[in-house]
Amino acid sequence: MIAIRSTSSADLRILLPQVRSLMNRNRGLGYIPVSARGNNGFTKIIQRGNCIVALCDDHLLGYVAWGRMVPLNVHRVYQIVVRPEIRRMGLGTALLARMIATVRSDVVAYVREDLQECGFWERHGFEELLWYNHPTSGNVIRIYHRPWS
Ligand SMILES: CC(C)(COP(=O)(O)OP(=O)(O)OC[C@H]1O[C@@H](n2cnc3c(N)ncnc32)[C@H](O)[C@@H]1OP(=O)(O)O)[C@@H](O)C(=O)NCCC(=O)NCCS
Numbered sequence: 845m846i847a848i849r850s851t852s853s854a855d856l857r858i859l860l861p862q863v864r865s866l867m868n869r870n871r872g873l874g875y876i877p878v879s880a881r882g883n884n885g886f887t888k889i890i891q892r893g894n895c896i897v898a899l900c901d902d903h904l905l906g907y908v909a910w911g912r913m914v915p916l917n918v919h920r921v922y923q924i925v926v927r928p929e930i931r932r933m934g935l936g937t938a939l940l941a942r943m944i945a946t947v948r949s950d951v952v953a954y955v956r957e958d959l960q961e962c963g964f965w966e967r968h969g970f971e972e973l974l975w976y977n978h979p980t981s982g983n984v985i986r987i988y989h990r991p992w993s
Pocket residue numbers: 870871872873874924925926927930931932933934935936937938953954955956959960961962963964965967
């Protein structure tokens with residue numbers, strides 16, 4: 845049975861190592877701003893509930909993490925990831941849908957244009973707002989936007 849829910853401080857001990865491990869095994873994930881990270885990786889994001897996780901018992905299957913683009917009421921997806929062996933089964937869609945229902949605002953995602961995952965955003969009604977060259981890597985980054993509706 846898969847549970848999809850938001851996080852709190854009580855989850856730190858169980859989830860933080862699993863989030864780190866999943867994050868480190870996936871290339872192309874978005875950057876987590878220092879202001880959102882806390883001293884310990886994902887700590888602040890989990891504590892604030894700015895993360896939706898998919899769990900089977902205590903086993904992490906995937907997560908989406910985000911932050912608000914202050915002062916705008918726009919939320920930015922920092923990272924979304926599902927374990928490779930269970931992709932294309934709808935879990936990424938379920939995580940994103942729960943996030944959108946939680947933030948109830950426009951959402952943006954910064955995505956490397958060479959990733960196949962661009963198709964995931966387009967499938968969910970995100971449109972390219974603009975693109976830029978990442979200042980250090982030189983990668984082309986697409987900023988996808990989905991208006992709140
Ligand atoms: C992006 C990600 C979270 C999607 O999770 P998922 O559970 O596989 O997504 P879903 O099964 O809900 O996909 C829904 C639809 O999105 C589109 N989609 C999903 N992954 C896609 C891909 N790699 N390429 C093109 N389209 C894709 C498809 O239209 C898909 O529907 P379909 O399977 O019926 O064709 C997952 O591929 C992942 O973890 N990728 C690695 C991490 C990453 O790159 N994250 C995003 C960085 S911006």
